[in-house]
Amino acid sequence: MKVRTIALSTLLLSSLGASAQVTVDVDAAQKGKAVSPMLYGIFYEDINHAADGGLYAELVRNRSFEDNDKAPEHWKAKGNASLQLISKGLLNKVQGKALEVTFNGDGDGFNNEGYWGIPAVQGRTYKLSFWAKGKLKGKLKAYLSCGCGTKVFASTEFEGKQFSNKWTKYEATLTSKTNHPKALLWFAATGKGKLAFDVVSLMPPTFNNRENGMRPELASMLYDLHPKFFRFPGGCFVEGQQSPDNAFRWERTIGPIEERPGHWNVNWGYRTTDGIGFHEYLQLAEDLGSKPLYVVNVGIWHGGFTPVDSIQPWIDETLNALEYANGPVTSKYGALRAKNGHPAPFNIEYLEIGNENNQPNPREQSDNYYKRFQLFRDAVLAKYPNMHIIGNVASWGTDDPTWDSDEKVELLDEHYYRTPNWFADNFRKYDTYNRQGPDIYVGEYAVTQGFGNVGNLNAALGEAVYMMGMENNSDIVKMASYAPIFANVNETRWRPDMIQFNATRALGTPSYYVQRMMANNVGTRIMAVTQNNPYKVNPDDIKVKPATCAVGVGTWGTNASFEEKALTLEEGATSQPVAKAEVKGTWKKEGNVVKQTSWEEGTVLLNNKLFTSDEYTYKVRARKDKGHEGFLVVFNYVDEDNYCWLNLGGWGNGQHAIEQVIDGSKAQIAMTPGRVEEGRWYDVELHVKGDSVYTSIDGKQIFAAKLKPSTFANFFSSATYDEASGEYIVKLVNTSTEATTARINLKNHKSSKGRVIRLTGEKGTSENTIEQLTNVVPTEEQVSPDADGVTLDIPANSLNIVRIK
Template sequence: MLKALHPKFFRFPGGCFVEGQNSPDNAFRWERTIGPIEQRPGHWNVNWGYRTTDGIGFDEYLQLAEDLGAKPLYVVNVGIWHGGFTPVDSIQPWIDETLNALEYANGDATTKYGALRAKNGHPAPYNIEYIEIGNENNQDDPTQQSDNYYKRFKLFRDAILAKYPNMHIIGNVMAWGTDDPKWKSAESVELLDEHYYRNPSWFARNFNKYSNYPRGTHGIYVGEYAVTQGFGINGSLNAALGEAVFMMGMENNSDVVKMASYAPIFANLNDLRWRPDMIQFNHKQAFGTPSYYVQKLMADNIGTRILKVNQHNPYAATIEQNTIAPQKSSIGFATWAAQSSFELKEINGKPVNITFTPKKGQWQQTDNIYTQNSNEEECQNIGNITVGNNATIKMRARKNSGAEGFVLVFNYVDENNYCWLNLGGWGNTQHGIEQIINGDKMQIAAKNGKIETGRWYDITLQQNGDSLKAWLDNELLFETKLIPNTTQGLFTTATLDETTGKVIVKIANTSSEATTCSINLNGYNVHTANATRLTAPKATDENSIEHPTRVYPVTETLSPVNDKLELHVPAYSLNIVTLNR
């Protein structure tokens, strides 16, 4: 299934797996992963919670890239792991380790490590051309695996280019906390690796993200991207369509976006550690998510020149974005791996006296204070009150013990539809507002911060329709808006394959309504045409091991007339139309 995607390159070994956790010994150390498999020490993969034999080691990754016909892209450790780092003035051993790895991959058999590669069964060089210096190691917060990144980058870059002057060097930018990461250094860099894990609506709204990106300085490599909020269970059609729109935007701006890679690829259904993944398997079967088929359709239909598209949006006048916040809902308290106390002070300036219904956890009431005494996750206590979506809620809360802080639940309709203000979440490292729609959770705002144990905090949430403001004590934490899980509309791109004269038109319909599309090529006469569609009755439809082709591409022959083609565009669909002279 991976080979069927015809990947142009293969990024390895990750990801957080590159960095490791707790100690440098837990990082990916390439030299420990080569040679006879039974002699490799292996290591505990703390980042993802299982032991790895390193049976798939540095050599196997290179061999896999070669077997796939893909260029290997090696990600190196810059002396940083989750929870610690080697001081920047002491990282020469890490640089040496990288140069040794490159000699193993690229050196001839007369070099020390090239000879070792030949001994291990591959006399010819593997020829690494792309190398990424670090993984997500350039956050503004230096405590987030980001110590002195630009200094580290320069030392690695200069050492690598001194020996391999034609190497393509990739740098890190902020990987979370912003939608607009920047390279904040005068150091030259060829490509920047941007990572985006968002909801379907974010990807569709960012169709034109790179249209106004500055040209002439560096290129972009979107090294990790996927819908990880609002994707269903295994990965829905809706998620795949959001990604398709984003990919179409990247293709339209391929003078800036040079490379992109979906992440992650594989998941063992018997031991899931991340969702979603585009190829999922058990001991005897495998299936692709709708995102897999989007990746395949996009990769199989690439032209050589971008064509300008003038599109009339049929939904512009008929689809209005309704208020997301429910007209009537309830509020409540919640904890996640923590024990905390809460007191509701007032709603809209007036004291309230209401009862609460525990949904999960060990809740007890003393006067007006509600305390949760379990370290379970997602313990909720929902008030028996109706609140509109124009309200100001004031409460106070205290963390008594545990790993995280406390949560204010609002817009509560049922267990699958609500929002919450999460204070001291994510291991007591961040505050955030999350939105749950039909059971799918997505983060709409986040900020670094923590909650102290034993201290009472004043919390204010002000809501005006979809607009939200939240204060912790007197600090305004968030001023944001609720967002839809989907962005409805029609998105179109077109390319020309100059070698064959074929025109490829991509049409993504993220709306719940079908439409008819008239493709007018202005004098470019077409003799034959076909359309390959990825669609399903519902946007939430997905594949599974039991139903692997519920969302699957189907091709049909079309009947063009001179330079025009009428096309039915189903709701929730990606349509790849090829037109041949």
């Protein structure tokens, strides 16, 4: 069923046809304040296998055999070989396990599957290293092969007489003679013996050819952002969970990889080798041409904290880290940095004290934050008086976080995870901020509702509008970084993320391309812009309820059963059966009951009636059968981008809500705490009258709400001047579903030539996928200005950056 109603965006821009255009006036003679030279950077956190199995180039998974105390996860025996974890006679004090392999005959061996496959690339040379001890007759062959182990893509051999009862490091190179996306690393013996293995590593070529370095294509995507700063190591990763030992402890992450214990990344559900450690973070910042921004732990972790009068060891840890990064080679930690291959200081200039540790509720990783901040700040500035110090403000629960202390702070870190509407609506958020400071660092922001599957164009355009607002106010908003960056498509714990990847491919979401376009077209002076829109629509006059729609039921990562009881329409309403109602999920009919048995998110089964009725009542019996959420009752359904639903037991079975989707952008209209019991039938009634919605469960009303028109569809503009190139940079965002034209009037300037860099797609919900990387990518074309400016066609759903010489 594909029946469209008149969407809000169409109403807002219906007059913007060939006979109407937006005019944007820029006076070249009126150059404003300087754009912050530090405005756009990147925020890195080990989330979604962003490090191991991601940016970190290591191809062997569970290389030190520490991932599981009972079995060597991701390693398998071949032939009659036997594998056993051992905990005695180990390589060193930081290694807790090693793998003992008994070879009982020719061809016996074992393999490692890598991170969802090891990519063998024809002509690529890999560096193999491992530690081993024991005795072996014959030879030990190491090779890349397919799952069966019979086709050899690359190989090397070690004579059995090389091995002894003393731990020794062995190294070799392997060059692949073919391509295979999911190879395995194999070891096989030609004779009998018993060897213990530890820290088995296979490294491909790395970014800038660094030892223990980064995956080139992922690091190159970061480089293309030209980040002014690099914030690390998180995020919740800084704090850890369960105990202070689970926090990021920098000294445990430096030196040779066999001397790093690694730790469980409890916050995000997997073990990390700490192969990307403190030194690698600093080296990567240098390689990206960005300033390192280090986030330090203030003695708080998820689930506990060190009392504020006992945090001196945490302060000492921070000062030691700064000495490692900034100290001379004559200092203790500066000498250690030189020993690790970097005699020159890395020069940390930016330090954030804590991560999201200033919530009003002290149980939310927040205890005496202002006192902790003061103690850290004073200790750091006493030794590094020019350090830029960043403080925390409330990171959730408010759109207007404040610094409620007399303690002096230079920058405040604001975090916003919101809808495309919110970001567009907050285009002018910073216009009214106090210019006396503190300055603002928007350290984490992203559309996290209404972004589609991996990140759609609507989300990116909302973020682009917000970034334009930050640029306009970069006298107060000094820095900003999107979050988070990376996700391995095989294990995504947080969505969306602006770079998605598997072992062989990487995709940039539309949000990634917005970040790249904006960062590469900042300018140096803010220009005043006067925009004239040939339309004005009062959102209060817009009717949201579609003329023709359908109803249905659904689930979100949960199994549930439904029995439709009644659909009552107003007198005079018309209806007709649909030839094929849209279905998502796995549905099974048993008598009058339908069951949804898959674990998909956003499953839908529509009633087979398409109706026209301004008022209707829909009654359903519903039961949660299994899973973490409740169930959904769908209404006002037009198509997959325009509908509403009553979400009962959402957000991990903790909230009820009415959610509304317009042109793929989702918003919560009403919310209340609530849960549903597994195995219990509920009687749900939903009554719609125009834009008013009334819902009840078992006869008790839980919502009386009114649907809201989307304010997303609009036209936004901003401008800067680039003193280096002599170009005026005008940014135009059309968030509507209608194309228009725009006239840029550049006063007091004779235009000579120009170009436009554009990001657009088939519709606002368009996305890139790991199979289709280029659905939404930037394009560039030349434009021909006249003496006073330029006129352009502006596609629907587009970011347009015009550079006029």
